[in-house]
Amino acid sequence: MNSSAATVAPxxxxxxxxxxxxxxxxxxxFVWGLVALSISGLAAFGMDYDQAWMLAMLLxxxxxxxxxxxxxxxRRLGLVWLVLLCGGxxxxxxxxxxxxx
Amino acid sequence: xxLLLAFFLSFVGLALLALxxxxxxxxxxxxxxxxxxxxxxxxxxxSVALASSLAxxxxxxxxxMASLVWVMxxAVSAFVLAMLLxxxxxxxAPLISWSR
Amino acid sequence: xxxxxxxxxxxxxxxxxxxxxxxxxxxxxxxxxxxxxREIDRWAQPATRFAPQPMPSFDHLLRPxxxxxxxxxxxxxxxxxxxxDGPLPEKYPVMDWSAYTTHRDPVLDTYVSFxxxxxxxxxxxxxxxxxxxxxxxxxxxxxxxxxxSEFFYPLHYSLHLEWMELGYWIVGFAALSMLAALVSGVVxxxxxxxxxxxxxxxxxxxxxTLDLHNLTGVVALPFHFFFAFTGxxxxxxxxxxxxxxxxRPLVExxxxxxxxxxxxxxxxxxxxxxxxxxxxxxxxxxxxxASRGMGGDVGFLFVNHVGDANGYVSIYRAGxxxxxxxxxxxxxxxxxxxxxxxDPPETAIASVNExxxxxxxxxxxxxxxxxxxxxxxxAGCVCIAxxxxxxxxxxxxxHARDGVAGARIVDALAIATITGxxxAALSMLxxxxxxxxxxxxxxxxxxxxxxxxWLASGVHAFWRSGFTQEGGAAPAWREQTLLVAVLAVAxxxxxxxxxxxxxxxxxxxxxWPVAGIDxxxxxxxxxxxxxxxxxxxxxxxxxxxxxxxx
Numbered sequence: 001m002n003s004s005a006a007t008v009a010p011x012x013x014x015x016x017x018x019x020x021x022x023x024x025x026x027x028x029x030f031v032w033g034l035v036a037l038s039i040s041g042l043a044a045f046g047m048d049y050d051q052a053w054m055l056a057m058l059l060x061x062x063x064x065x066x067x068x069x070x071x072x073x074x075r076r077l078g079l080v081w082l083v084l085l086c087g088g089x090x091x092x093x094x095x096x097x098x099x100x101x
Numbered sequence: 102x103x104l105l106l107a108f109f110l111s112f113v114g115l116a117l118l119a120l121x122x123x124x125x126x127x128x129x130x131x132x133x134x135x136x137x138x139x140x141x142x143x144x145x146x147x148s149v150a151l152a153s154s155l156a157x158x159x160x161x162x163x164x165x166m167a168s169l170v171w172v173m174x175x176a177v178s179a180f181v182l183a184m185l186l187x188x189x190x191x192x193x194a195p196l197i198s199w200s201r
Numbered sequence: 202x203x204x205x206x207x208x209x210x211x212x213x214x215x216x217x218x219x220x221x222x223x224x225x226x227x228x229x230x231x232x233x234x235x236x237x238x239r240e241i242d243r244w245a246q247p248a249t250r251f252a253p254q255p256m257p258s259f260d261h262l263l264r265p266x267x268x269x270x271x272x273x274x275x276x277x278x279x280x281x282x283x284x285x286d287g288p289l290p291e292k293y294p295v296m297d298w299s300a301y302t303t304h305r306d307p308v309l310d311t312y313v314s315f316x317x318x319x320x321x322x323x324x325x326x327x328x329x330x331x332x333x334x335x336x337x338x339x340x341x342x343x344x345x346x347x348x349x350s351e352f353f354y355p356l357h358y359s360l361h362l363e364w365m366e367l368g369y370w371i372v373g374f375a376a377l378s379m380l381a382a383l384v385s386g387v388v389x390x391x392x393x394x395x396x397x398x399x400x401x402x403x404x405x406x407x408x409x410t411l412d413l414h415n416l417t418g419v420v421a422l423p424f425h426f427f428f429a430f431t432g433x434x435x436x437x438x439x440x441x442x443x444x445x446x447x448x449r450p451l452v453e454x455x456x457x458x459x460x461x462x463x464x465x466x467x468x469x470x471x472x473x474x475x476x477x478x479x480x481x482x483x484x485x486x487x488x489x490x491a492s493r494g495m496g497g498d499v500g501f502l503f504v505n506h507v508g509d510a511n512g513y514v515s516i517y518r519a520g521x522x523x524x525x526x527x528x529x530x531x532x533x534x535x536x537x538x539x540x541x542x543x544d545p546p547e548t549a550i551a552s553v554n555e556x557x558x559x560x561x562x563x564x565x566x567x568x569x570x571x572x573x574x575x576x577x578x579x580a581g582c583v584c585i586a587x588x589x590x591x592x593x594x595x596x597x598x599x600h601a602r603d604g605v606a607g608a609r610i611v612d613a614l615a616i617a618t619i620t621g622x623x624x625a626a627l628s629m630l631x632x633x634x635x636x637x638x639x640x641x642x643x644x645x646x647x648x649x650x651x652x653x654x655w656l657a658s659g660v661h662a663f664w665r666s667g668f669t670q671e672g673g674a675a676p677a678w679r680e681q682t683l684l685v686a687v688l689a690v691a692x693x694x695x696x697x698x699x700x701x702x703x704x705x706x707x708x709x710x711x712x713w714p715v716a717g718i719d720x721x722x723x724x725x726x727x728x729x730x731x732x733x734x735x736x737x738x739x740x741x742x743x744x745x746x747x748x749x750x751x
Contacts, residue, residue, distance in 0.1 A: 024374070035441050039448055049455035053444065054554045057437035061430060065380045072213045073206050092447070099450055104569055119398045165524040165556055166567055172423050173573035179398060179420035180580065187400040 015077065023071035026084030031064045033091025040098035104170065107157035111171070112178040114150030116193055117143045119182060128190040129197060139200055151175075210385035218386075218588055219611065221378035224360075226585040226618050228372055231357035232428070233578025234349070234626070236563065236571050239305045241349030243714035245633045247700045248341065249334075250715060251307050256300065256499040257335040259479035263311065266338055267298045267504075270313040270329045274343075277315075277327035284327075285319040293317065296326060296469075298504040302335075304521045304566045309335040346644035348629060352651070358432070369439050372432075379429040386418055393419060407594045414587035417580040424577035425584070431561040434554070464541045465532055466511035474510040477538035486516040486531040489543060493529075500527040500564075504535060513541055521566045524559035525552075582619075589615035601672035612675055613662040620681035621658030623725075627688035628654040630722075634695035679736040682729050689726035693719040 500519025
């Protein structure tokens with residue numbers, strides 16, 4: 001890998017680190033929200049907690065894999081951050097509302 | 102024993118499917134081309150062998166275990182097959198002895 | 202990097218595969234060894250080399266054992282220190298008793314869980330345990346290390362890094378990366394079906410390495426995917442602890458409702474009560490299973506709320522003939538022996554979950570499948586190892602020209618995690634035979650041998666990989682392979698000399714746990730010798746260099 005201008009290499013590093021952070025951390029926030037919302041949502045609809053938990057955990061890692069790949073494949077990194085963080089936060093808050101009832 | 106037979110059928114099934122591929126056919130029959138009829142027959146025979154292997158696995162064990170056993174016999178068979186095709190392709194000749 | 206999907210997947214596969222590969226190969230290798238963890242235990246603990254035993258009589262044998270365990274283990278007391286906000290409690294009240302056995306266990310593990318009175322989290326508890334000979338109730342010494350089930354096995358899922366469960370997180374992240382590497386690998390393969398059976402050993406080294414990497418990755422692709430995935434599902438509670446945090450209120454409500462619905466009290470009553478005959482409960486449970494067409498042995502026995510009026514005994518069937526670990530639980534009132542509940546058949550979701558966790562944890566009796574699992578695990582190791590080798594081969598000429606150490610570092614790390622890991626594991630087995638029988642802390646000595654030899658291998662790998670920096674082959678490969686061969690042959694010889702159980706004897710009596718391990722060790726020794734012999738061509742490596750185009 002030959003580096004061109006001195007300003008390009010640091011920028012590429014930042015973008016790369018941002019992709020990794022989006023995939024790992026953004027992905028984690030998104031999946032947490034999904035798990036919390038799924039379990040509390042299913043429980044609110046009458047499903048047994050343990051059943052809902054098992055189902056959510058089975059789906060959790062498949063979803064994590066998908067968003068992980070997407071974080072690297074997506075053209076617009078900003079969109080990835082937006083969807084994962086805001087989506088994750090929204091779902092987590094939704095779960096919180098359901099729990100508070 | 103049933104499972105050994107199932108293992109054998111997994112291997113034979115995959116070998117037939119491999120020989121239905123141009124590059125592996127040519128390893129055994131350098132001069133004769135692979136006709137589409139031959140390829141189809143090989144693929145059919147191979148599929149039947151694999152299905153029989155699965156049936157044998159299911160006859161021995163609980164369905165949950167049998168499926169795992171079958172999938173893993175495919176993995177080992179595929180690996181062994183690759184080694185044979187690399188070093189001793191001639192050993193697979195009996196499988197296509199019907200083609201002259 | 203991000204021009205096309207293929208390019209981004211190539212980047213992902215290369216860098217995540219490389220960095221997490223060093224963790225993954227360790228996880229896969231010790232995971233593969235863990236298929237035969239109890240057999241390795243038999244090799245390491247000659248006193249336990251007898252046939253597997255069923256769950257013994259509770260009333261006559263197990264109850265006295267449980268009543269002997271009045272305090273948590275020393276390292277559990279250390280754990281309690283982090284659970285309380287003040288001085289450690291004087292006494293730890295006993296909560297539950299449990300015993301677990303499988304069709305491969307000659308010895309039995311008994312556990313007692315203790316409440317931690319001043320704990321911040323009222324649910325926290327610690328354990329005391331004993332391993333006993335189920336024929337006599339005699340206790341096995343704690344310093345008699347079970348190298349398989351207590352060292353190699355936990356190493357594979359936690360790297361023995363217990364602090365803040367860091368090891369579990371690292372392994373979990375590695376597993377997720379593995380899933381990503383499998384998906385990205387399939388994307389970048391291009392000819393996955395056409396080259397399904399392709400291996401061309403006569404071609405250039407880079408091509409051969411890549412062929413083998415693809416082959417071992419693809420033929421066992423379902424295995425690799427499912428093991429990484431189910432590993433994550435098994436520890437899901439650690440990775441997404443929603444039940445302990447955000448959803449705690451739901452859990453508490455659920456536990457109370459469930460206790461009311463099932464008749465199994467969640468908390469003790471605080472009133473003392475005797476324990477009726479558990480053996481009678483076990484007979485009843487076995488009769489009930491048999492009448493449902495599921496005759497079997499007891500796998501797991503649990504006495505909840507010991508000595509309390511709310512106490513109940515849960516008896517679970519060993520999942521020997523199916524994928525699920527244990528099941529068909531039947532629960533009895535502890536003070537009277539009256540039946541409280543027979544667990545109903547599993548729901549669809551629970552069945553799927555049990556299938557997935559069961560296929561990973563393998564407590565079933567199916568020797569062919571176990572050996573097939575071993576193949577899968579070793580195929581995974583070869584896939585990761587060839588990945589490293591391909592990375593180095595592809596870059597070492599360029600790095601040599603640019604004066605960059607990258608390829609050398611990767612090569613050294615590869616040596617440390619491939620041959621180095623083998624050296625550490627084998628050294629531990631050798632030490633197990635050489636250390637004096639009644640040495641205090643014998644278990645600690647064995648663990649130290651493992652870590653020290655691994656560290657030494659790593660240092661050696663870095664020291665003796667200079668050639669890679671110049672674009673050649675590191676001598677460390679051959680040197681460590683030779684050491685592997687020596688250790689692998691020494692171990693069964695030492696087994697013979699120190700226990701008298703030499704290979705011919707164990708084969709004759711068909712004591713497969715020890716015979717099998719000895720055979721594997723010898724096979725490893727022979728294979729390593731052959732490889733070391735083939736690596737004996739440094740001159741050729743340099744000549745190869747001279748013919749490379751600049």
